[in-house]
Amino acid sequence: MRANKRRDTQPELLVRRLLHARGLRYRVDHRVASQTRSRVDVAFTKQRIAVFIDGCFWHSCPEHLHLPRANADYWIPKLARNVERDAEVSTVLRDLGWTVLRFWEHEPAREVADRIIAAVEEARSSSSTVRAPHDAGRGSGSQ
Ligand SMILES: [Zn+2]
Numbered sequence: 001m002r003a004n005k006r007r008d009t010q011p012e013l014l015v016r017r018l019l020h021a022r023g024l025r026y027r028v029d030h031r032v033a034s035q036t037r038s039r040v041d042v043a044f045t046k047q048r049i050a051v052f053i054d055g056c057f058w059h060s061c062p063e064h065l066h067l068p069r070a071n072a073d074y075w076i077p078k079l080a081r082n083v084e085r086d087a088e089v090s091t092v093l094r095d096l097g098w099t100v101l102r103f104w105e106h107e108p109a110r111e112v113a114d115r116i117i118a119a120v121e122e123a124r125s126s127s128s129t130v131r132a133p134h135d136a137g138r139g140s141g142s143q
Helices: 010-021 072-095 109-128
Strands: 027-030 040-044 049-054 099-104
Touching: 010 040, 010 049, 010 109, 040 109, 049 072, 049 109, 072 099, 099 109
Parallel strands: 049 099
Antiparallel strands: 027 040, 040 049
16 A cells, blocks of 8 residues: 655755754654544644645645546545545644644645744743643733
8 A cells, every 4th residue: 555645745845944044943743643544744742733745646635636538436535535635643742732833735835834933932931921720810811
């Protein structure tokens, strides 16, 4: 059986290079949970951000979906199953408290990287402003 997700695809490498250049450190091909066999393409374990760069063909990109004419009986259910599995993986990760970011391989690497960086920075700043429970009432009535 052929693996339907090749590692280190070109779009993914480009995005990773941009992230690395911006000083971000991440895990590649990271297995988050035993509940899912799938791996996260790029994972920020501290911020719990899971990034997937989905291939247009394998993940049925709406802009580039072209079902193979040959062996349609084989491909249509197979590709549909991939989409289902993507949704399942996203659900498992979200249940575990992860933020899931999915991109298409056709999206410009720079835009993808910018959105990832924004998400990581937001997670960093919100975790640094988390208040202790006893501070929760502070600031009320100041309106
Ligand atoms: Zn596409």
